[in-house]
Each structure stands twice: as C-alpha cells, then as structure tokens.
Amino acid sequence: MTKAKPRVLLINKMETVSHLFVNNLKLFFGERIEMDAHFGLNPIEQNRIDRADLILSADIKLLQGQPMPPDHIPVLVARRTIDLNNLDRLMDLKPGTRCLFVSNTFEMVEGAIELLRHLGFSHLTFIPYVPDTDIPLPEKEEVDYAVCHGLPELVPAHFDRIIELGHRPLDLTTIFDIARLLDLSPEKANLYTAEFISDFVRMGRKLTDSANNERQLNEKLESILNAVHEGIIATDAFGNITLINEEAEKILKLPSVEIIGRRVQDVLPEFQVNVVLDSHSEAANQLTPFRNLYLLVTQIPMMLDGQVLGLVITFQDVTKVQQLEQEIRKKSTQLGLMTKYSFDHIIGCSQSTQVNKQVAMKLAESDFTILITGENGTGKEVFAQAIHQHSIRRDGPFVPVNFAGLTESLVESELFGYEEGSFTGARKGGKMGLFELAHNGTIFLDEIGDAPLSIQAALLRVLQERQVMRVGGHRVIPVNVRVIAATNRNLVEMIRKGAFREDLYYRLNVLPLQIPPLRDRGEDIMVLIDHFLQKKNKVLTFVPEVTDLLLKYSWPGNIRELENFIHYAVVIADGNRVELRHLPEPILQAAATEPLSSEQGEIEETIGFLARHGSLHEYESILQILYSCSKRQERIGRQALNALLPVPMTDAQIRQKLLNLSRTGCLEVGVKKQGTRLTTYGFRLLESLKTRV
Numbered sequence: 001m002t003k004a005k006p007r008v009l010l011i012n013k014m015e016t017v018s019h020l021f022v023n024n025l026k027l028f029f030g031e032r033i034e035m036d037a038h039f040g041l042n043p044i045e046q047n048r049i050d051r052a053d054l055i056l057s058a059d060i061k062l063l064q065g066q067p068m069p070p071d072h073i074p075v076l077v078a079r080r081t082i083d084l085n086n087l088d089r090l091m092d093l094k095p096g097t098r099c100l101f102v103s104n105t106f107e108m109v110e111g112a113i114e115l116l117r118h119l120g121f122s123h124l125t126f127i128p129y130v131p132d133t134d135i136p137l138p139e140k141e142e143v144d145y146a147v148c149h150g151l152p153e154l155v156p157a158h159f160d161r162i163i164e165l166g167h168r169p170l171d172l173t174t175i176f177d178i179a180r181l182l183d184l185s186p187e188k189a190n191l192y193t194a195e196f197i198s199d200f201v202r203m204g205r206k207l208t209d210s211a212n213n214e215r216q217l218n219e220k221l222e223s224i225l226n227a228v229h230e231g232i233i234a235t236d237a238f239g240n241i242t243l244i245n246e247e248a249e250k251i252l253k254l255p256s257v258e259i260i261g262r263r264v265q266d267v268l269p270e271f272q273v274n275v276v277l278d279s280h281s282e283a284a285n286q287l288t289p290f291r292n293l294y295l296l297v298t299q300i301p302m303m304l305d306g307q308v309l310g311l312v313i314t315f316q317d318v319t320k321v322q323q324l325e326q327e328i329r330k331k332s333t334q335l336g337l338m339t340k341y342s343f344d345h346i347i348g349c350s351q352s353t354q355v356n357k358q359v360a361m362k363l364a365e366s367d368f369t370i371l372i373t374g375e376n377g378t379g380k381e382v383f384a385q386a387i388h389q390h391s392i393r394r395d396g397p398f399v400p401v402n403f404a405g406l407t408e409s410l411v412e413s414e415l416f417g418y419e420e421g422s423f424t425g426a427r428k429g430g431k432m433g434l435f436e437l438a439h440n441g442t443i444f445l446d447e448i449g450d451a452p453l454s455i456q457a458a459l460l461r462v463l464q465e466r467q468v469m470r471v472g473g474h475r476v477i478p479v480n481v482r483v484i485a486a487t488n489r490n491l492v493e494m495i496r497k498g499a500f501r502e503d504l505y506y507r508l509n510v511l512p513l514q515i516p517p518l519r520d521r522g523e524d525i526m527v528l529i530d531h532f533l534q535k536k537n538k539v540l541t542f543v544p545e546v547t548d549l550l551l552k553y554s555w556p557g558n559i560r561e562l563e564n565f566i567h568y569a570v571v572i573a574d575g576n577r578v579e580l581r582h583l584p585e586p587i588l589q590a591a592a593t594e595p596l597s598s599e600q601g602e603i604e605e606t607i608g609f610l611a612r613h614g615s616l617h618e619y620e621s622i623l624q625i626l627y628s629c630s631k632r633q634e635r636i637g638r639q640a641l642n643a644l645l646p647v648p649m650t651d652a653q654i655r656q657k658l659l660n661l662s663r664t665g666c667l668e669v670g671v672k673k674q675g676t677r678l679t680t681y682g683f684r685l686l687e688s689l690k691t692r693v
C-alpha cells in the first residue's frame with residue numbers, strides 16, 4: 001500500500017490569501033502534498049481537521065473560533081515575505097515620502113515595514129496604521145500615500161493616493177518548516193529560491209534600467225534646458241527642487257548644489273508655489289519681485305491621472321523690460337499710442353448707435369479678437385479705441401496699423417520689426433515691430449482687407465502662436481496683445497475671389513461689430529452737428545431747407561464727411577446763418593436729384609394740424625426739451641418733461657400734446673415707461689418751427 005500524501009489544511013480569512021498560499025506550496029512541493037483550503041469566518045468541519053497532517057494559517061487568531069486540532073497535528077503560523085514584482089511604485093517615490101502603512105493587525109504592519117526597510121526602502125517614512133485600534137490616524141496633509149498589502153478597503157476613504165503591494169506570499173523559512181514537519185525532502189527548494197532570486201534580479205534590472213534611462217533622459221533634458229533663455233526649475237509633488245537649469249542659477253544667483261533637494265517654498269518663498277500645488281491649475285506670467293529684480297514667472301503643475309507629479313517653474317528676468325516698459329509708456333503718450341476716445345465720446349442718439357455702444361462695452365470686457373465692419377468714416381477706430389479704453393488693457397498701448405497706407409515691402413518689418421543688418425538700410429540695433437510695441441495692449445489692424453496675402457499668412461501665425469519673429473531674427477518674442485481688426489470691405493466676397501484668407505477671417509471674426517452708415521441713422525446727424533459745433537465753440541443756425549438737405553444727403557464719407565462739412569460751414573457761413581447757397585456741391589447735388597417739395601409740404605401740413613390742436617409755442621418747447629435730451633442720449637418721462645416746460649401744463653394737457661406729436665411721427669413713445677424720444681422728422685419740424693416768424 002502506498003503511503004497517502006500528506007495533507008495541509010489552510011485556514012485563512014480571505015480566499016485570495018488561501019489561493020496565494022496554495023500556489024506557493026505547489027511551486028515547492030508539486031504533487032507531493034494535498035491541500036485543503038478553507039477561508040472565511042465559518043467554523044470548519046471536524047473531519048477536515050482530523051484528516052489534516054498540518055494546519056497552516058496566516059493569522060493565529062483565526063484558529064481560536066475553530067474546533068481544537070488533536071495534539072499530534074502541528075499548527076503553523078505562516079511567515080510571509082513581499083511580492084517583489086509589486087514594488088515598482090514604491091521605488092518611484094522620492095526620499096522622504098510619507099507612507100501610511102495600513103493593515104488589519106499591528107504585527108502585520110510592523111512586520112511589513114521591517115521587511116521593506118530590510119529590502120532597502122529606508123529612504124521612505126512609514127507610518128503604521130491599523131483601523132479600529134488606539135493607533136491615531138494622522139491628518140491627510142501629513143501623509144503622501146497610503147500603502148497596503150491587498151486590503152485597500154482598510155485604507156480610510158479620504159486617502160485617495162493608494163499603493164497596493166498585493167498579498168504577501170509565504171516566506172522560505174515557512175516552506176522549510178513545512179517540509180521538515182511533513183518529513184519531505186527539500187529537493188525543490190532551489191526552485192523556490194530561484195523564483196525568489198529571479199524576482200530580485202528583475203527588480204534590480206528595472207532599477208538599473210530606470211536609472212540608465214533616467215540618466216540618459218536627464219542628460220538630454222539638461223542640455224535642452226541649458227540651451228533655453230529662461231530660468232527653469234522642476235520640483236516633485238511636495239515642492240522639493242529636483243532640477244534647475246543654468247539660466248535659473250544665473251538669474252537667482254543660487255548654485256544648483258545649494259538648492260537641489262530643498263523645498264522651493266523655503267528657498268524661493270516669493271514664488272508662492274503652494275497656490276499652484278493646491279489648486280492644480282497653472283499660473284502664467286506672474287510679475288514677481290525677487291530681491292531687487294522683477295521676474296516674470298509661470299508655474300505649471302505636471303499631472304498624471306489627476307495627481308500632481310511636480311511643478312515646472314519657468315521665469316525670465318524682466319527688470320530691464322519693466323524699466324523699458326515704463327519708458328515706452330511715457331513715449332507712447334508722445335507717439336500717440338494712447339487712446340483719445342472712450343465710450344463717452346461716441347455721440348449718437350439713434351437706436352443703432354445706442355445698441356452698438358452697449359454691445360461694444362460687453363465685447364470690451366472679454367479679451368477676444370474683434371472684427372469691426374462699416375463704411376469709411378463710420379467711427380470704426382473710435383469704437384476700437386473706446387473698447388481698448390474700457391478693457392483691462394487700458395493702461396497698455398493702443399497701436400493702430402493702417403494696411404491701406406503700407407507698401408508690401410514695408411509691412412512685414414513694420415509689423416514684426418527687424419534685427420540689425422537684416423537688409424540694406426536696416427537701422428543699427430534693429431527695430432521693434434508694432435506687435436511688440438503693442439505688448440500688453442491692443443493692436444488695431446485697420447483696413448485689414450488691404451493686407452497683402454503674404455502678410456495675411458504671417459498675421460495668422462501671430463494670432464495662433466501669440467509670438468513674433470523679427471525679420472532677419474532667430475528668436476521668437478512672445479507678445480500679449482488683443483487684436484481689433486476693421487475693414488470697410490466685404491471680406492466674405494474677398495474670400496470667394498481668393499483675395500482674403502478664410503482661416504484668417506475666422507480668426508479675426510470672433511466677435512463681430514457692425515457700424516451702420518450715417519444715412520441709416522438719421523437721428524445721429526443733428527446731434528453730431530451740434531457736437532462738432534460745440535467742439536469748435538461755434539453756434540450756427542441752418543435754414544429749414546438746409547436741415548432738410550443735411551438729413552436727406554447720403555453722407556458717403558459718413559461722420560468724417562459730416563465733420564468736414566461743419567469745418568466748411570463755419571468758414572463759409574454769413575454770420576451764424578447757413579443757407580442753401582453755403583452748402584458744398586455734393587450736398588447741393590443731392591437736392592437737385594431729390595426735390596424737397598413733398599417733405600416740406602408734409603411739414604407744413606403737420607404744423608397746420610398742430611396749430612389746430614394747441615399752441616405752436618407749446619409744441620416747440622416740448623420738441624426743444626426732447627431734442628436736448630436726445631443730445632444727452634436720454635429718454636424722458638411725461639412728468640419730468642412737464643417740470644422743464646416754461647409754462648407747466650396739466651397731465652391731461654401734456655398727454656394730449658405728446659399724443660398729437662407722436663401721431664404726426666415727430667416722437668417715438670417708448671413702451672413700458674421708457675420715456676419719449678425725438679425722431680428725425682420731429683427734429684425737422686422743430687427746425688421749421690424755430691425759423692418761423
């Protein structure tokens with residue numbers, strides 16, 4: 001009769017641990033033993049105990065609730081080692097990383113920590129923790145990682161960075177004990193040790209590989225970093241400095257040996273890295289005073305799977321630039337790089353001007369590119385300046401570029417600047433381009449439709465990359481500018497004809513603003529005339545025929561033409577009175593093509609109607625007050641209007657008068673208490689009433 005195989009009864013709480021032990025024992029004893037794995041907390045059947053030749057458990061406490069094994073059956077508590085294959089993540093941790101070691105008994109925790117120390121992980125700080133015991137749980141901030149052996153559920157829920165080392169296999173001494181107790185020869189011990197050693201070899205190779213790779217990578221990185229004209233510092237997740245390039249050493253006057261491994265928070269408190277480490281979001285271009293310097297610092301967190309691996313801090317010494325900028329700012333006032341116009345200077349009581357002002361104010365608050373379209377002289381530049389004035393860039397320069405006035409050969413060097421000696425006649429020391437000049441401000445690309453195609457391509461690049469390269473230069477210069485472009489041309493039509501780049505159009509037309517021609521906002525004409533006269537400190541009266549003509553004329557040159565007309569009228573008028581004969585030819589021609597009679601007749605008719613329904617003086621007073629309001633771009637309510645009249649009326653009287661004026665088209669009564677507003681027709685009527693004797 002062949003001797004029955006010895007039988008090992010495994011008693012463990014977890015199925016995974018029992019399986020692991022079964023595999024470990026198989027590797028060593030092969031088919032020479034039988035195994036019976038029990039797991040869970042249920043009591044084990046007596047007959048399974050009786051049939052066992054040896055009982056093996058990971059935890060002696062598990063045997064306490066079980067039937068007592070007979071004396072002759074040895075009971076062994078497994079000593080366990082660590083699965084070397086799972087140690088990579090611990091290897092990657094930087095010295096000093098604080099690891100909360102979590103397990104279900106204090107012995108397990110202590111044993112595992114001791115083993116890890118033996119294995120060479122003495123550079124890490126292990127903090128033991130066993131849930132539901134007296135061992136205090138440290139605050140989350142005091143711990144960098146939680147580490148456990150196959151029991152991640154024991155890690156307190158708020159620790160989200162967990163390194164799971166896997167269950168611990170049987171240690172070789174336990175295997176030998178089993179062999180001895182079961183009277184089996186340790187013939188395959190070498191296999192088990194070989195397995196163990198091969199793990200070591202694998203681990204060692206990984207370490208050297210990663211060290212070699214890291215060395216090569218570091219060498220490459222170092223040469224790249226040292227070639228850069230910016231200071232660069234890298235840190236680990238806790239702010240410990242791991243790398244500093246030569247430029248950074250030079251700027252900070254701190255040699256790398258003095259600061260590598262130290263916390264950036266201690267060495268460079270001015271950089272306030274905790275903000276970025278905590279928020280995980282980058283901080284770009286922060287002007288940071290450092291000793292007697294100004295540094296422009298950018299901090300970018302390096303993230304992997306939602307966790308911060310470290311920080312890259314780049315910086316430039318901009319002390320000189322700061323001084324230069326102040327000088328430029330001083331000069332820019334002289335050069336006209338400051339704006340003249342704000343929204344208060346945009347005159348006009350028409351609905352479209354009012355709406356456009358409101359829209360433009362909103363656009364000003366964003367930093368996106370704006371495309372303003374409109375005929376010549378409609379006020380595109382005035383709007384562009386007001387937008388700049390109203391934006392956060394108001395203290396920066398406003399640099400206008402007019403493509404209509406630039407020859408193709410000049411435009412590139414004007415826009416992007418040039419380096420010394422890049423072409424014959426290039427100025428010594430090179431020249432700053434308009435984009436550079438507009439740094440931190442707004443560049444106004446006027447008549448963009450006239451930009452040659454070659455320049456359109458270059459513009460597109462600048463808009464995409466926000467950096468320029470001077471003609472003949474090799475260095476890219478970052479520019480922080482807001483772009484407002486304007487055109488009187490139909491760019492869509494130009495795209496169709498291949499004269500304008502579609503991609504540039506879409507880059508520019510992020511926020512569109514359309515300014516209508518003056519002829520489509522007749523209400524603005526007289527208000528603008530008043531404004532221009534006031535600017536010249538002059539008073540002119542226009543005979544009704546002249547007013548009529550001015551309101552009818554198509555103003556192809558728009559507000560610029562209107563302004564020129566006022567200059568002309570002031571010079572040409574006899575005294576203060578402007579008559580038809582004083583009008584310049586183009587306006588008079590408009591009269592010739594469109595006789596006045598019908599309009600004049602209509603006005604006469606309205607006057608007749610009003611005279612039958614009250615006093616013309618009263619109507620004139622009402623219209624005059626409404627006109628003053630429209631000049632201030634206000635509407636006015638009935639009561640306020642009554643209060644301004646030379647002779648107050650009853651509410652019913654004024655209501656009736658307003659009704660008559662609105663019936664005849666002189667007023668526009670706002671819905672819902674918006675007050676009343678004068679129309680262009682109302683204005684003509686007022687002019688007629690004023691000149692009546």
Ligand SMILES: Nc1ncnc2c1ncn2[C@@H]1O[C@H](COP(=O)(O)OP(=O)(O)OP(=O)(O)O)[C@@H](O)[C@H]1O
Nearest residue numbers: 345346347348375376377378379380381382559560
């Ligand atoms: N709403 C306005 N209120 C007061 N002045 C205005 C207004 N709009 C334009 N102007 C005046 O009209 C003139 C022309 O305006 P601006 O240069 O802004 O027009 P533009 O549309 O940019 O013309 P272009 O297309 O020819 O460059 C300026 O002198 C400006 O003072």
